[in-house]
Amino acid sequence: MASPQACDVLVIGGGPAGSSVATLLARQGRQVVLLEKDHHPRFHIGESLLPGNRELFEALGVKEEVDRIGMPKFGIEFVPPDSDARTYVEFREGWNPDKGEAWQVRRSELDELLFRNAARQGAVTLEGATVRAVDFDAEGATVQARLDDGSQRSWRARFVVDASGRQTVLANKFKSKQKNPAHNSTALFGHFRNARRLPGKREGNISICWFEHGWFWFIPLADGTTSVGAVCWAYYLKARDKPLKDYFFDTIAMCPELHDRLRDATLVDDQVHATGNFAYSSTHATGERYVMLGDAFTFIDPMFSSGVYLAMRSAFNGAELVATALDRPADYPAARRKLEQQMRAGPRDYSWFIYRVTNPTIRDMFMHPKNMFKVKQGLMSLLAADLQHGLPYRFSLFMFKAVYYFVSVLNWRRTYAGWKRHRFNIRDMGALRGETIVNTD
DSSP states (O other): OOOOEEEEEEEEOOSHHHHHHHHHHHHTTOOEEEEESSOSSOOOOOOBOOTHHHHHHHHHTOHHHHHHHOEEEOEEEEEOSSSSOOEEEEGGGSSOTTOOOEEEOOHHHHHHHHHHHHHHTTOEEEESEEEEEEEEOSSOEEEEEEETTSOEEEEEEEEEEEOOGGGOHHHHHHTOEEEOTTOOEEEEEEEEESOOOOOGGGGGOEEEEEETTEEEEEEEOTTSEEEEEEEEEHHHHHTOOSOHHHHHHHHHTTSHHHHHHTTTOEEGGGOOEEEOOOOEEESOSBOSSEEEOGGGTEEOOGGGOOHHHHHHHHHHHHHHHHHHHHHOGGGHHHHHHHHHHHHHHHHHHHHHHHTTTTSHHHHHHHHSOOOGGGHHHHHHHHHTTOOOOHHHHHHHHHHHHHHHHHHHHHTHHHHHHHHHHHHHHTSOOOSOOOSOBOOOO
């Protein structure tokens, strides 16, 4: 193997977090190397974006490109499991009505767009490069990667950014990755042609459909296909006794509305995917010469489409941390403490709702949203990733939780039954078997 090549920053992973942080650091005039183990375009789940992504795309200079590939998305439809009722909410109902639009995108297109932009901004990008080792010392790190042709390459970096998604390169190295015991879920998903969509302006909205064992997503894409997935408790997928495709269609049949929308639809490439062990987090996000961003640090249930936003936001915060480490090392300890707080804040806000979203009380509050104490404004700002409203925003979320707990106490029998059911649902079922396991970061 040739001698290591020198760089300021080596970024592992060419998804939204890695490509974004590489772009920002290259703009600062730094020598940045960005490694991606696959080749773009590559399949990826996680197609639903939030209005909060818009300002991040603008800062990266790619908003117009995203407009060209995206399906406009203005809100969310909630479909209950036990009635014909529907609830439609729009992002413009949050604290900032101007943040009222997002997109649904093919992740293969979005991720390639961001990766190519990093190269245009000056980062050295390399695809088909799988990181095999990261060794730190007092001066930096040596990173070794294997290329598609079997050759080996290495780099000597002053700082390493782990944006490897669910591969979690550094969290695995440090044995700091911890499965979230409060949310043990799995997913089945595929893409369909000719699915029936909502009419008019709502055509691009995501639909969240509850069913007995979890919830479905229904995400319309600009090319005419629709992404459909079931996020379910681990026991449900563990109990599978037939081929994955048949099990998926049996699962869809449990949701009458979704089944009807797919009545005349066909499965793209006749392929269904499965993945397990959704929620996890590392014990820490930063070290002396490294940072973990996006899903390389933590992954939460995708119900509110927060994944790409949280990854990109962490990239912007992470770029500031790297600049501090390289230019003002005396300030780095304080910068680390700040980033550790930032990396936990967003997932914590979303997770509170996600952990309770199958609870009847939360379902009722989503199906019949009221704006007493501005709780609906706070909720819609959270769902739009419009989180910069300080005390008014925090107060509205606090009041939403207060109302939830008050209603839960009033209906204590239902609350207790829901708690017992949740405890049963999240029990550890061990490793899932499955023919098709894919990343979902």
